[in-house]
Amino acid sequence: MQETQSHAVDPPRRAKFWIGGAIIVAVLAGLILWAMTQPGAASDYITPTELAAAGSVDEQVQLAGIVEPDSIERDGLITTFVVTDETIDITVTTDAPMPDAFQDSSEVVAIGTYEGDTFTASKVLAKCPSKFKAKV
Amino acid sequence: MTSLAGLGGPSLVAALGFSLAALVLCVVGAIRNSDSFTSAGRRAVGMSFGFTALAAVALVTALFAHDFSLEYVAKYSSLSLSGPYTLGAFWGGMEGSLLFWTVLLTGFSTIALERARADNPRLIAWAGAVLAGVSVFFLMLLVLPASPFATLSPVPADGSGLNPLLQSPGMMIHPPLLYTGFVAFSIPFAFAMAALLSKRLDAGWFTSTRRWTLFAWSALSIGIVLGGAWAYTELGWGGYWAWDPVENASFMPWLTATAFLHSVVIQEKRQMLKIWNVSLILMTYALAIFGTFLTRSGILSSIHTFTEGPIGKWFLPFLALMLLGGIGIVLARLNELRSVNRFDSLMSRESAFLANNVLFVAAAFTVLWGTVYPIFAEVTTGVRLSVGPPFFNSVFIPLGLAIIGLTGIGPLISWKRMSKGAFGRIVRVPLAIGVVVITTLFALGVRSVGALIAFGLCAFTSAAIVSEFARGSRVHRTRNTVGPVRALTMTISRNRRRYGGYVVHLGVVLIVIGLAGAAFRTERHALLDEGDSMQVGSYTLTYADRTQTTTDEKQMNVAAIEVSSDSEPIGTLYPQRNFHLAQGQPQSEVAIRTGPVEDLYVVITSFDADGAAALRAFVNPLTWWIWVGAAIMLGGMAILLSSPSPARVSARVRSEFREPAAAAR
Numbered sequence: 136m137q138e139t140q141s142h143a144v145d146p147p148r149r150a151k152f153w154i155g156g157a158i159i160v161a162v163l164a165g166l167i168l169w170a171m172t173q174p175g176a177a178s179d180y181i182t183p184t185e186l187a188a189a190g191s192v193d194e195q196v197q198l199a200g201i202v203e204p205d206s207i208e209r210d211g212l213i214t215t216f217v218v219t220d221e222t223i224d225i226t227v228t229t230d231a232p233m234p235d236a237f238q239d240s241s242e243v244v245a246i247g248t249y250e251g252d253t254f255t256a257s258k259v260l261a262k263c264p265s266k267f268k269a270k271v
Numbered sequence: 272m273t274s275l276a277g278l279g280g281p282s283l284v285a286a287l288g289f290s291l292a293a294l295v296l297c298v299v300g301a302i303r304n305s306d307s308f309t310s311a312g313r314r315a316v317g318m319s320f321g322f323t324a325l326a327a328v329a330l331v332t333a334l335f336a337h338d339f340s341l342e343y344v345a346k347y348s349s350l351s352l353s354g355p356y357t358l359g360a361f362w363g364g365m366e367g368s369l370l371f372w373t374v375l376l377t378g379f380s381t382i383a384l385e386r387a388r389a390d391n392p393r394l395i396a397w398a399g400a401v402l403a404g405v406s407v408f409f410l411m412l413l414v415l416p417a418s419p420f421a422t423l424s425p426v427p428a429d430g431s432g433l434n435p436l437l438q439s440p441g442m443m444i445h446p447p448l449l450y451t452g453f454v455a456f457s458i459p460f461a462f463a464m465a466a467l468l469s470k471r472l473d474a475g476w477f478t479s480t481r482r483w484t485l486f487a488w489s490a491l492s493i494g495i496v497l498g499g500a501w502a503y504t505e506l507g508w509g510g511y512w513a514w515d516p517v518e519n520a521s522f523m524p525w526l527t528a529t530a531f532l533h534s535v536v537i538q539e540k541r542q543m544l545k546i547w548n549v550s551l552i553l554m555t556y557a558l559a560i561f562g563t564f565l566t567r568s569g570i571l572s573s574i575h576t577f578t579e580g581p582i583g584k585w586f587l588p589f590l591a592l593m594l595l596g597g598i599g600i601v602l603a604r605l606n607e608l609r610s611v612n613r614f615d616s617l618m619s620r621e622s623a624f625l626a627n628n629v630l631f632v633a634a635a636f637t638v639l640w641g642t643v644y645p646i647f648a649e650v651t652t653g654v655r656l657s658v659g660p661p662f663f664n665s666v667f668i669p670l671g672l673a674i675i676g677l678t679g680i681g682p683l684i685s686w687k688r689m690s691k692g693a694f695g696r697i698v699r700v701p702l703a704i705g706v707v708v709i710t711t712l713f714a715l716g717v718r719s720v721g722a723l724i725a726f727g728l729c730a731f732t733s734a735a736i737v738s739e740f741a742r743g744s745r746v747h748r749t750r751n752t753v754g755p756v757r758a759l760t761m762t763i764s765r766n767r768r769r770y771g772g773y774v775v776h777l778g779v780v781l782i783v784i785g786l787a788g789a790a791f792r793t794e795r796h797a798l799l800d801e802g803d804s805m806q807v808g809s810y811t812l813t814y815a816d817r818t819q820t821t822t823d824e825k826q827m828n829v830a831a832i833e834v835s836s837d838s839e840p841i842g843t844l845y846p847q848r849n850f851h852l853a854q855g856q857p858q859s860e861v862a863i864r865t866g867p868v869e870d871l872y873v874v875i876t877s878f879d880a881d882g883a884a885a886l887r888a889f890v891n892p893l894t895w896w897i898w899v900g901a902a903i904m905l906g907g908m909a910i911l912l913s914s915p916s917p918a919r920v921s922a923r924v925r926s927e928f929r930e931p932a933a934a935a936r
């Protein structure tokens with residue numbers, strides 16, 4: 136391998152380069168790992184069966200399932216409905232605004248906490264009952 | 272079936288044949304260095320474009336003819352769909368959007384190969400081969416698993432129509448712009464790979480494709496902003512960016528492309544970072560393909576739908592082949608790619624550019640991490656999870672602020688080396704302005720640390736950019752004795768690359784100001800009977816009445832919301848809650864009162880049985896500046912694109928004379 140003079144990288148420079156690079160990578164890795172521990176950064180999806188088995192959860196989870204037909208009840212801003220995975224039904228109550236796609240048999244994700252047989256959601260996401268592909 | 276629609280499938284097969292022929296001809300032309308093979312390959316690319324375009328015409332005609340014997344037409348359009356949105360259905364579904372992609376790809380390839388400099392036949396031959404290779408892949412998708420010309424039997428009387436959310440002017444422009452951006456990166460990518468394959472590793476490959484890169488980047492930038500504008504005006508949750516995987520898919524290549532646009536300048540001026548530049552364009556293109564794949568495969572919701580999806584299993588091998596091939600050829604050329612020069616000092620424009628690159632690539636990696644982490648987690652541990660905005664915001668706020676600060680500092684530093692004293696003199700004024708802004712805001716009661724830093728840095732960077740314009744104009748004023756306005760236009764038009772870039776920077780700073788405004792967002796949600804009022808920010812909203820009308824497409828409910836500020840009536844907003852009949856789906860239409868200080872954003876989330884309206888209202892400070900900043904960015908892009916390409920002679924002089932001269936230093 137032929138190297139002209141300007142190609143040569145003297146050892147201290149190369150060491151500096153690697154140390155600098157390592158610091159940058161370490162800082163970024165630290166930043167990402169720290170960010171992953173922020174509340175709401177990464178939250179598990181959980182099915183009604185898994186939630187019932189867990190009893191109660193104190194941290195925020197995402198309950199995923201199907202809206203039980205004819206279970207939606209509205210009282211002012213409070214919406215109550217049943218999320219099911221065909222085995223276990225969980226009652227969800229929320230005062231959050233409901234998405235347009237929320238209806239009987241929608242696929243929903245309710246984000247919130249579970250205590251004493253009621254899931255209290257702070258946010259509800261919904262997907263239409265697979266009528267067309269929505270880019271939402 | 273209309274006769275033209277019957278031509279669609281065969282045209283795609285013909286296009287695939289011509290792309291395969293182009294691939295073989297260009298490879299032979301490159302290996303034998305034969306002009307006749309290469310120009311035959313070039314013509315085959317043109318033919319492939321012709322047939323792909325014919326297929327596109329066939330699909331668009333079928334959409335307008337409401338030919339529901341085609342599954343695609345039945346799925347994405349309907350009799351009641353209005354004209355422009357019928358055209359929008361062309362790229363509204365997977366098959367159509369892949370066809371759209373391929374028309375652009377073959378069209379851009381034809382133009383780029385036609386216009387490429389003839390004194391470099393090998394480079395063109397290899398570029399033609401790479402472009403033909405990519406089009407072979409997409410045409411295979413269109414012929415085999417994702418044909419837009421699949422037929423239905425029995426033929427339905429009406430189609431299911433386009434998703435009402437996609438029926439908005441923003442959605443007419445946003446997807447085509449994103450695709451244009453993604454596809455246009457094919458050209459610099461192909462020329463970079465061609466430079467590696469033909470060992471022409473001077474700046475030629477990116478100076479000759481500079482306009483394509485800028486064009487791709489501009490289209491992607493505007494496409495992303497329009498996507499945000501669409502989300503803001505259509506989705507009704509008060510925001511414009513949710514770190515949704517589909518959004519991330521367009522943002523990742525934008526980040527690496529932005530890094531690339533900056534780092535090629537170092538290679539051009541100092542013959543450094545050659546490996547880095549080819550790697551960046553490879554990353555950008557891989558991310559663009561990955562983005563197309565993410566958007567179109569269903570991998571987003573779950574790994575399971577991905578394997579069930581028709582095109583997922585095609586994309587991954589293609590992406591792997593592209594990455595392995597690209598990385599392999601970069602490694603094989605490592606010796607030829609060594610830098611001629613090296614970094615002289617930490618206090619230099621080169622270092623600032625390098626820091627910019629590190630930040631942008633780190634940002635791209637962060638988005639990639641957050642986007643694919645759920646897939647990895649599901650594959651490795653079986654746990655389904657999602658990564659949300661708190662993750663992205665935690666990383667992006669520090670990275671974004673560092674980038675904004677650097678945007679101010681970078682242009683002030685000179686190439687090679689700058690003394691600390693000289694640097695101190697030049698940053699003194701912008702720095703003072705930044706400090707004044709922070710102090711003033713603090714005195715006015717702003718206590719959010721992130722917002723204070725953000726506004727301070729934005730002030731610093733704007734001041735630095737303005738001082739650059741002032742410095743340039745001063746030279747023209749004294750040298751040519753002209754007025755200030757004339758001096759400013761002369762400054763910009765004489766050095767469009769530099770000042771066009773600064774205009775883009777100014778637009779970015781305004782966008783960041785708008786984003787920082789989100790720290791002060793307020794939101795209220797209330798159930799109002801007719802005549803009731805609610806408070807949000809300094810506004811009082813009164814639900815006056817509701818008007819109901821029905822059209823062929825939808826049942827409309829328009830609420831009149833009277834707005835007053837400090838008990839002064841300032842107007843009426845008309846948010847709607849409509850029911851789309853074809854889709855059987857309700858949809859809210861947002862009403863926004865916008866301005867430089869703040870937006871009042873009102874949306875009806877539901878009407879209950881006795882007519883009470885559930886009203887959700889937001890006050891979004893400074894959001895207006897995002898769109899203004901984007902418009903200024905667009906102006907900067909126009910200035911950049913209007914700059915003359917580096918002349919042929921000067922490019923040759925650079926590569927033949929300057930490099931050896933620099934090497935002998």
